[in-house]
Amino acid sequence: MADSRPHVLLSFAASLDGFLDDASPNRLLLSNAADFDRVDAARAESDAILVGAGTIRADNPRLLVRSAERRAERTSLGLAPSPLRVVLGGSRGIDPAAAVLTEPGAETVVYEGRRSLPDVLGDLAERGVRRLMVEGGSAVLTEFLAADLADEIQVAHAPFLIGDAAAPRAFGLPGPAGFPQSPERRMLLAEYRSLGDVLYARYLVQRNDSDEELLGLTIELSRSCPPVLNAYAVGAIIVAEDGTILSTGYSREPLYGLGDPSKNHAEEVAIAKLDPADPRLRSATIYTSLEPCSPRASRPLSCTDHILAAGIPRVVLAYREPALLAVCDGAERLRAAGVEVVELPALAPAVREVNRKVLARG
Numbered sequence: 001m002a003d004s005r006p007h008v009l010l011s012f013a014a015s016l017d018g019f020l021d022d023a024s025p026n027r028l029l030l031s032n033a034a035d036f037d038r039v040d041a042a043r044a045e046s047d048a049i050l051v052g053a054g055t056i057r058a059d060n061p062r063l064l065v066r067s068a069e070r071r072a073e074r075t076s077l078g079l080a081p082s083p084l085r086v087v088l089g090g091s092r093g094i095d096p097a098a099a100v101l102t103e104p105g106a107e108t109v110v111y112e113g114r115r116s117l118p119d120v121l122g123d124l125a126e127r128g129v130r131r132l133m134v135e136g137g138s139a140v141l142t143e144f145l146a147a148d149l150a151d152e153i154q155v156a157h158a159p160f161l162i163g164d165a166a167a168p169r170a171f172g173l174p175g176p177a178g179f180p181q182s183p184e185r186r187m188l189l190a191e192y193r194s195l196g197d198v199l200y201a202r203y204l205v206q207r208n209d210s211d212e213e214l215l216g217l218t219i220e221l222s223r224s225c226p227p228v229l230n231a232y233a234v235g236a237i238i239v240a241e242d243g244t245i246l247s248t249g250y251s252r253e254p255l256y257g258l259g260d261p262s263k264n265h266a267e268e269v270a271i272a273k274l275d276p277a278d279p280r281l282r283s284a285t286i287y288t289s290l291e292p293c294s295p296r297a298s299r300p301l302s303c304t305d306h307i308l309a310a311g312i313p314r315v316v317l318a319y320r321e322p323a324l325l326a327v328c329d330g331a332e333r334l335r336a337a338g339v340e341v342v343e344l345p346a347l348a349p350a351v352r353e354v355n356r357k358v359l360a361r362g
């Protein structure tokens with residue numbers, strides 16, 4: 001992600017055959033209560049929520065954080081109770097009676113006329129927006145993807161089909177150039193889970209193989225960790241010498257065979273997903289948002305032990321563990337064992353931001 005624009009997250013729910021709605025004038029509910037709550041949490045973590053004028057006309061959303069607890073938490077951090085509301089108004093603009101303009105609770109910016117997406121994103125960055133959630137509709141989602149300006153997709157799959165060509169699809173056809181997220185450029189499946197009868201999946205877009213990019217993806221992965229106040233949220237990615245992503249993990253990610261998921265560490269999960277005899281491990285790099293743990297109370301083997309046992313020769317990390325929850329000497333132990341340890345402290349503030357509640361408590 002370029003520093004000059006926000007991280008862009010596309011969020012939508014679709015039927016199994018990829019429709020955002022049916023063709024009737026009434027709004028179709030694709031998500032369930034648990035999934036709406038997940039979306040509310042994602043809104044609360046964003047600096048702005050963007051929709052197109054068509055969505056305003058069709059659904060007239062308020063685009064506010066619903067949970068009073070989440071609004072209070074934002075306020076305690078010095079933020080507005082709900083993120084900035086952003087509308088791509090297009091040539092027709094929007095109705096002055098629209099809820100985003102009349103309902104209090106957040107500020108609203110409407111971009112009139114045909115503003116290019118890079119122009120809009122640049123303006124939002126200047127307004128302090130670092131994380132932008134795009135909630136639709138189809139034309140807007142398509143435009144972000146086709147322009148390669150989406151960094152992640154969060155999709156809820158509803159367990160039914162629409163099957164009507166008159167209904168809106170999640171993504172239109174972008175034209176001859178197609179989408180950059182092609183079979184040759186697959187996205188990274190960061191997380192999936194069932195929320196009642198809805199299947200939620202989160203995909204991250206990878207643009208290059210640089211250490212900075214891959215380490216940045218671990219920080220995004222760490223946002224999928226079930227939040228707790230007494231343990232860090234960490235993401236890890238194992239990458240083969242040829243750039244192939246071999247596996248991913250995040251703290252407390254459930255993995256069959258590892259035992260109590262509340263004890264699972266990111267690097268441990270990523271390593272456990274691979275066959276220990278996989279020869280690619282011996283020339284791989286493990287990227288981790290936090291220094292690999294050592295020592296560890298929750299299980300006999302620390303992440304440092306797992307990395308050494310797997311024979312991974314290179315570790316890239318963003319943030320050295322501060323002496324709050326434990327005193328960690330993972331980086332020193334790895335170096336002493338001959339592992340190359342690269343630290344990219346420029347990414348440490350983003351790790352601290354994800355872990356702000358743990359660090360504030362510690």
Ligand SMILES: Nc1nc(O)c(N)c(N[C@@H]2O[C@H](COP(=O)(O)O)[C@@H](O)[C@H]2O)n1
Binds near residue numbers: 263293298321328
């Ligand atoms: N590197 C790393 N990855 C994770 O996923 C983690 N949760 C942690 N946490 C740190 O590991 C140490 C031992 O933790 P527990 O015994 O599991 O509580 C400690 O230093 C934690 O802060 N580290």
